[in-house]
Amino acid sequence: MTYALEISDLKKTYPGGTEALKGISLKVKEGDFYALLGPNGAGKSSTIGIIGSLVTKTSGMVKIFGIDVDKDMAEAKTMLGVVSQEINFSQFEKVMDIVVTQAGFYGIPKSEAMPKVENILKRLSLWDKRNNQARTLSGGYKRRLMIAKALVHNPKLLILDEPTAGVDIELRREMWTFLKEINKNGTTIILTTHYLEEAEQLCRNIGIIDQGTMVADTSMKDLLGTLNVQGFVFDLIEPLEEAPLIEGFPLKLEDSLTLVAAVNKDRSINALFSEFSKLNIKIKSMRNESNRLEELFIEMVNSNEK
Amino acid sequence: MKSNYKVSVSLWTLTVKEIRRFLRIWVQTLVPPAVTMSLYFVIFGSLIGPRIGSMDGFDYIQYMIPGLIMLSVITNSYNNVVSSFYSVKFQKSIEELLISPMPNWAILLGFVLGGVARGVLIGFIVFGVSLIFYPEFTVANPLLTITVLLLTAILFSLMGFINAVFADSFDDISIIPTFILTPLIYLGGVFYSINILPDIWRSISMANPMLYVVNTFREGMLGASDVSISFSLGMICAFIAILTGACLYFLKKGTGIRQ
Numbered sequence: 001m002t003y004a005l006e007i008s009d010l011k012k013t014y015p016g017g018t019e020a021l022k023g024i025s026l027k028v029k030e031g032d033f034y035a036l037l038g039p040n041g042a043g044k045s046s047t048i049g050i051i052g053s054l055v056t057k058t059s060g061m062v063k064i065f066g067i068d069v070d071k072d073m074a075e076a077k078t079m080l081g082v083v084s085q086e087i088n089f090s091q092f093e094k095v096m097d098i099v100v101t102q103a104g105f106y107g108i109p110k111s112e113a114m115p116k117v118e119n120i121l122k123r124l125s126l127w128d129k130r131n132n133q134a135r136t137l138s139g140g141y142k143r144r145l146m147i148a149k150a151l152v153h154n155p156k157l158l159i160l161d162e163p164t165a166g167v168d169i170e171l172r173r174e175m176w177t178f179l180k181e182i183n184k185n186g187t188t189i190i191l192t193t194h195y196l197e198e199a200e201q202l203c204r205n206i207g208i209i210d211q212g213t214m215v216a217d218t219s220m221k222d223l224l225g226t227l228n229v230q231g232f233v234f235d236l237i238e239p240l241e242e243a244p245l246i247e248g249f250p251l252k253l254e255d256s257l258t259l260v261a262a263v264n265k266d267r268s269i270n271a272l273f274s275e276f277s278k279l280n281i282k283i284k285s286m287r288n289e290s291n292r293l294e295e296l297f298i299e300m301v302n303s304n305e306k
Numbered sequence: 307m308k309s310n311y312k313v314s315v316s317l318w319t320l321t322v323k324e325i326r327r328f329l330r331i332w333v334q335t336l337v338p339p340a341v342t343m344s345l346y347f348v349i350f351g352s353l354i355g356p357r358i359g360s361m362d363g364f365d366y367i368q369y370m371i372p373g374l375i376m377l378s379v380i381t382n383s384y385n386n387v388v389s390s391f392y393s394v395k396f397q398k399s400i401e402e403l404l405i406s407p408m409p410n411w412a413i414l415l416g417f418v419l420g421g422v423a424r425g426v427l428i429g430f431i432v433f434g435v436s437l438i439f440y441p442e443f444t445v446a447n448p449l450l451t452i453t454v455l456l457l458t459a460i461l462f463s464l465m466g467f468i469n470a471v472f473a474d475s476f477d478d479i480s481i482i483p484t485f486i487l488t489p490l491i492y493l494g495g496v497f498y499s500i501n502i503l504p505d506i507w508r509s510i511s512m513a514n515p516m517l518y519v520v521n522t523f524r525e526g527m528l529g530a531s532d533v534s535i536s537f538s539l540g541m542i543c544a545f546i547a548i549l550t551g552a553c554l555y556f557l558k559k560g561t562g563i564r565q
Contacts, residue, residue: 023429051565052401052404052405053404053405053564054404054405054564054565055564055565056564056565058559073407073408074310074311074409075407077406077407078311078407080353080405082405084398084401086398087398088397088398088399088400088401088402089397089402090393090397090399091395091397092330101319101323101402102402102406104316104318104320104323105316105319105320105378105402105403105406105407105408106311106316106406106407107310107311107312107313107315107316107407108315109315109491149402250465275314300424
């Protein structure tokens, strides 16, 4: 089976001795939407930098769609698009020129690139700003421009390093829709993010990296399935003075109208609703207590540090 | 299936980008040399020149023209590449190139062609200005003139590239042009023939590489030189080969551009 990305025993030691990657291995299937998570300084950006040849690896192997980057770097790069964490275009050039030039660097002549550029800029709502200097764009539009640049040569593998950092929620949701769409159309996507809700919403598989080692590489479903207890928040119609005592369901009152329950994964939540009915507790709405992935992430990173 | 990547398109794109960059800021890049050289021609050519008399058998203003063209070509081709490459490093837009499939030689060639384009264009601008002050000027050996013009622009574009590779701040890209390049050019026979110097200074001047560049160009334009032309051309070509090798080595190693 050919993987979109295959990393084997990847190591990176920076001058000065910092060991950023201690031999990570990773396989991402073609068509996947993969989340690469980890705390700051875990080695995510070093990994992405090595894949995009912005960072020189100390040892190990990287293959993009079966092509070893050490053997045919140019061919591997034609299949790869990278959206870096930091803005990396000339601020003094026009939006259109930046994207057309990027296409040119991938060997696409201007005449051939123009229809693609128009299409991408329109899809990312940048078409009206095509003649604006990049420095005049807001932070959110600069992020869109980064994505437009990375997509102009139709890469089969798109890597996004914190693409929604500092972006407002509306634009973040728009980006999610856009990324889901291009993934559905066949582009394999690898995403790093600090918004774990984003990873949970978008990604099918997940890798967690910490202190230069992989601490998890599994499907989102399996990972979330390892959670034993899930927290639910119930908004009440009538206020309570104290949390009721229900066997098997530890409850606490956050305020008089908000009740929080810890539900073990082998228990049915219907049983809890039955108990609420018996006690005449009326529920207005319910939601997850916090991001489930966040809980697991913290648990894994903490156990790796011990 | 192999992709249809065309390196010629990448190279063309980078070269056009580099040329567009200095044309976009023409007030900073093209006008100053024309103004400065006009002042040289007015002061040293028209006002002081007649009092100096002839230099190696030529009117002083006529003798100065090749030197001033070289001065402009050297500084502009060097400055174009050093400022452009350092800027892309500083703004991180170098990543656009490093992530792309462009080979290192094409990246180097794109920047060098940008520097050569600016150097040669400035050379023609200064020559045009000189014709206002000395309309009867004729070029003695056009082929040699053009050859030296191109080789010089290539040589100093490569030097600018190396400076930018090692630069960590904007100070680093101005130190070498200000404190090394400019004094060597001024003392390299732009305004005088080394034959007028005392023996000791003439011998010291022979160690100045700029002397060979300026005099080879003067040979092309006037048919007069203080140095051996074949030796000078050989040295320029050898330096171009050595610097090209060094630039490619630094790019491969990722010096200053890859972590």
